[in-house]
Amino acid sequence: MKKAIVIYSSKRGSTKQYAEWIAEELSCEAVTYEESKNITLYDYDLIIYGGWIRGSGIVDFDNFQKRLVRELLDKMIVFGVGVARESVGNYQQIYDINYKKISRKGKNPTLYILSGRYDPAKITGLDGMLMSVMKKVLISGSTPDATSEAAIMKERLTNGCDMVERDNIRALVAEAKKFLA
Numbered sequence: 001m002k003k004a005i006v007i008y009s010s011k012r013g014s015t016k017q018y019a020e021w022i023a024e025e026l027s028c029e030a031v032t033y034e035e036s037k038n039i040t041l042y043d044y045d046l047i048i049y050g051g052w053i054r055g056s057g058i059v060d061f062d063n064f065q066k067r068l069v070r071e072l073l074d075k076m077i078v079f080g081v082g083v084a085r086e087s088v089g090n091y092q093q094i095y096d097i098n099y100k101k102i103s104r105k106g107k108n109p110t111l112y113i114l115s116g117r118y119d120p121a122k123i124t125g126l127d128g129m130l131m132s133v134m135k136k137v138l139i140s141g142s143t144p145d146a147t148s149e150a151a152i153m154k155e156r157l158t159n160g161c162d163m164v165e166r167d168n169i170r171a172l173v174a175e176a177k178k179f180l181a
């Protein structure tokens, strides 16, 4: 029987929720990035890494990548959870930033971007400071369709949003099941 594991990094619960739904669909365990430090990745036929997106970076993926050699990358799926508009430009940006290092090691795992949630009232401390700096960058945008992207991002960050839905994991789970067949 093939075995999968879901490893996640979540600050306010949306990535955790997706990780748990995925684990439920695949009848496997979901563990935090911290907990994953004690597990042997070679014991699994499929490793799914999910992190919330902060300033276009998939949180903790940078450090997690250090444990990945070519043969582990061949049995991996990655997901990031964010609130930017679901566009090709945004996808490309997240992909380029987060796969920069692993691209040199061989095959890149599929990257899924799942829609998250954002409540401005709950963003305090360091994240709050980061967000006020980031807002300018995010809102100005750097992709060809930056105008509509900027408007959508601005609306989501100002008024908050909750786009977390179980249905969003469907394509990821379908790919995962192929690994485990």
Ligand SMILES: Cc1cc2nc3c(=O)[nH]c(=O)nc-3n(C[C@H](O)[C@H](O)[C@H](O)COP(=O)(O)O)c2cc1C
Pocket: 009, 010, 011, 012, 013, 014, 015, 016, 052, 053, 054, 055, 056, 057, 081, 082, 083, 084, 085, 115, 116, 117, 118, 119, 123, 127, 128, 130, 131, 134
């Ligand atoms: C400081 C900060 C930076 C963020 N940067 C991005 C970003 O670059 N792109 C994006 O799509 N979402 C961004 N978000 C939104 C989060 O990724 C989103 O709220 C996510 O659902 C949080 O996941 P969690 O509930 O697992 O912590 C940012 C949120 C915060 C607080």
